[in-house]
Amino acid sequence: MKSETNISKRQVAGLLLDGRARDPGTRGQGRAPANIALCKYWGKRDEAINLPLTPSLSVALGELGAETVLEPIDAADDIFILNGEEVDLRSEAARRVVEYLDLFRPAGLRLRVDSRSSIPVAAGLASSASGFAALALALDDLFGWRLARRDLSIMARLGSGSACRSLYSGFAEWLAGERTDGMDSYAVPLAGEWPAFRIALLMISTAPKPVGSREAMRRTVASSELYRSWPARVAGDIAEIRAGIAARDLERVGRTAEGNALAMHATMIDSRPSILYWKPESVAAMEQVWKLRAAGLKVFFTMDAGPNLKLIYEQGDSAEVERNFPGLRVVAPFGL
């Protein structure tokens, strides 16, 4: 299933900048929302430049996200500040940021990266998607490139696959693309507002995950026999969710998103060794969602590579849903 390519992130950066000057201004700023996939990104066709095996579809989390300010500094090393605290450059998080900056900046330019995330630390949400999307926007601003959204999406993808979907508010679809250089693998916005749409974070556990999601994705592609049918599953689901969004049909979107998340977890469970992110409490919460739905409440869930649930419902059912799941962190993607 892997496309053979010899292209590097640096070469893709060159294609994106297309000869643009790399002279920095005095300050660059970028801001991007977090996103949650309703049709999951699971499996890469190219690990080097984050090309997916399938398309995916997400909703942006409105105000929840990252804001980053870049400033050139006269120093031997970059400075990376996250939520007001300086991060050790030897940490994994800082290393990824520095390597990302290196793709785009001229040699010798050092930067102060001041990033703030409004995602609750314990929310079980990946912060890398909004983080790299904000960083791409800040770089574009700092250098005055004025890249097209589509190119900014590709640029963000080089930092973290799902970051390419964080360039837009509302719903977005990441087109898998076919090219080995990935220049056709970017996200596009899906038209339309859906003010009543709600997505809420139900925390099950904040304990460290037994397997990281990169490794889980890799192991699934390498060892799950059932994963071979995943692309067909996605093809059906993404069309269904797209149609459901166009019709503002929560039932259609919710059922399909839930089934898609379960299918992704099924491919993990089928991996060898098996990857089971569900805790006993995850299963109890899933059962509760199904029980409420059987009683007529329109509430659905999605899950990412972890034990937590994200509930999907409409504003009219907010009180009932929130009464049944105390401690929900509710997001109104299109504003309250």
Add this chain to the structure above:
Amino acid sequence: MKSETNISKRQVAGLLLDGRARDPGTRGQGRAPANIALCKYWGKRDEAINLPLTPSLSVALGELGAETVLEPIDAADDIFILNGEEVDLRSEAARRVVEYLDLFRPAGLRLRVDSRSSIPVAAGLASSASGFAALALALDDLFGWRLARRDLSIMARLGSGSACRSLYSGFAEWLAGERTDGMDSYAVPLAGEWPAFRIALLMISTAPKPVGSREAMRRTVASSELYRSWPARVAGDIAEIRAGIAARDLERVGRTAEGNALAMHATMIDSRPSILYWKPESVAAMEQVWKLRAAGLKVFFTMDAGPNLKLIYEQGDSAEVERNFPGLRVVAPFGL
């Protein structure tokens, strides 16, 4: 994936008996063990005569099983006695037995069916496999047909698919076959004793299942996209388990059986609506098995269409396994 066939159970019964007389003696008796699949039977290519989409492989449960005595009676209706108590003929269980008898007996012959099962009622084990295998043997005895084991296996299959594997002690493989009349779809014994092999029932819940296993199998085949890769999963697993049995390699048998059960559950989870037999306590028990294994104990699990686990280990680890899982019902398939 379905083979189109117009053949009925009655026609298959005719092929099996091949003109043999249907004159009963005064008494027929049959006895058969229960069995647990290490490579699962999941999905039919023919619902009418129980033909599977894939092969499967099981171990018989020694003393645990069914014993049935048949006697012609002069009465208007059959009498069905289960564990000493008469069963209402309008019940689902009795109806299945009567319909099964009708396939083989001459019109007008009424029978007293006295069946005893040594499977603990709350063990979460299907009793239909040993029940129909014992019934097939009792019919063969009653009519004096002396059918070959292979034909008895086909005969049992008409009652319940997995019953075809209950004609043997020890390990058995159900060959899927290709014929539309199913005359090549029967179980064969796998050579060799493995006295140290243990399988133990870990009860999680005796509550009624939300979805019956027939319906679950049907829904999986009809709606799980990932199920399309199940036959390839089985092909690999069954070869691996066969080789592991030949080598008395518990690790190889156990890991593969566990992965195969997880793959089957993954196809159920991917069904729409999703079928999740796991209770929170099932996940906790799976986690405990994995924790013990990480600590060096050779213990594995398999699961059927329900929340309970069956632990697989060797006699040398009995004390340690049984200490960690109080209340286990231990089976020594080859005797103690």
